[in-house]
Amino acid sequence: MENSVLTDNELIDLIRNEDSSAFEVLYRRYWQKLFVTALNKTQDDDLSKEIVQEIFVDLWERRASLQITNVPAYLQTATRFKVISAYKAELQTQIEFLEIPTNQSTSDQLDLEDFERALSAAVQLLPEKTRDIFVLNRLENRTVKEIAATLQIPERTIEYHITQSLRFLRLHLQDFFLSQGICILQFLLYYKKNFFN
The missing domain is CATH 1.10.1740.10 (RNA polymerase sigma factor, region 2, helix turn helix motif)
Known part of the structure; x- marks a missing residue:
């Protein structure tokens, strides 16, 4: 045959x-x-x-x-x-190739530092398993498949925790976005549109 x-x-x-x-x-x-x-x-x-x-x-x-x-x-x-x-x-x-202007103001630097602090604090508020998965995926660049193999849980579960963490962080950081201007929000919306739809 x-x-x-x-x-x-x-x-x-x-x-x-x-x-x-x-x-x-x-x-x-x-x-x-x-x-x-x-x-x-x-x-x-x-x-x-x-x-x-x-x-x-x-x-x-x-x-x-x-x-x-x-x-x-x-x-x-x-x-x-x-x-x-x-x-x-x-x-x-x-x-990686984004050039940061050399004439960046002290105010801009403080805004970025504030954002990093707010993000770090928000990540700490995530449930432990969700936080661990978020860190592995977003900060250590591990794939869903790699995380599933490491933690011995289904890929669907990993995807669920990533989605939940992103929803939580968006909600938790919305006041920060409003107070700091639209630029960060536009970047995050671009990121969500291109990667999570």
Whole structure:
């Protein structure tokens, strides 16, 4: 029987056993759909191609341990996570190369220090598990998957705690945003729009 007529799960079984032709069939079957999904999110042709390529490279590298029952859902979820990772990397690059004006006023420096203090105090008010997950994800740049493996809890639980921490911090810091001006709020809204929708 030719690989092209096999079901997704049959192809996964063959891929698990080092069958590169089965992998090629799966790649051809889903590449375009994943590319369209990534392109709709990123509006960037090259980045979308790179994201889809990474998904299939990861799939092949982990072939021996694949446990996938719903291939389309798995690949679509992987695409969404890769898009989020790409956005995070882009934002991190922008922050690293952000030039702080040398004529920054003492008042601006105090505002930033105040914000850091307010954020730190707010983080301390989070429930312990939520706080630990927030720190691992936002301050130590650990992925949801890495945190789930470390803490031995489901990825959905990690995502829930991250969402809860962001909601809490937005609510807790809203008075600070109002008193300090709109710039910080605009940045955080940009961050939320691009990474959490």
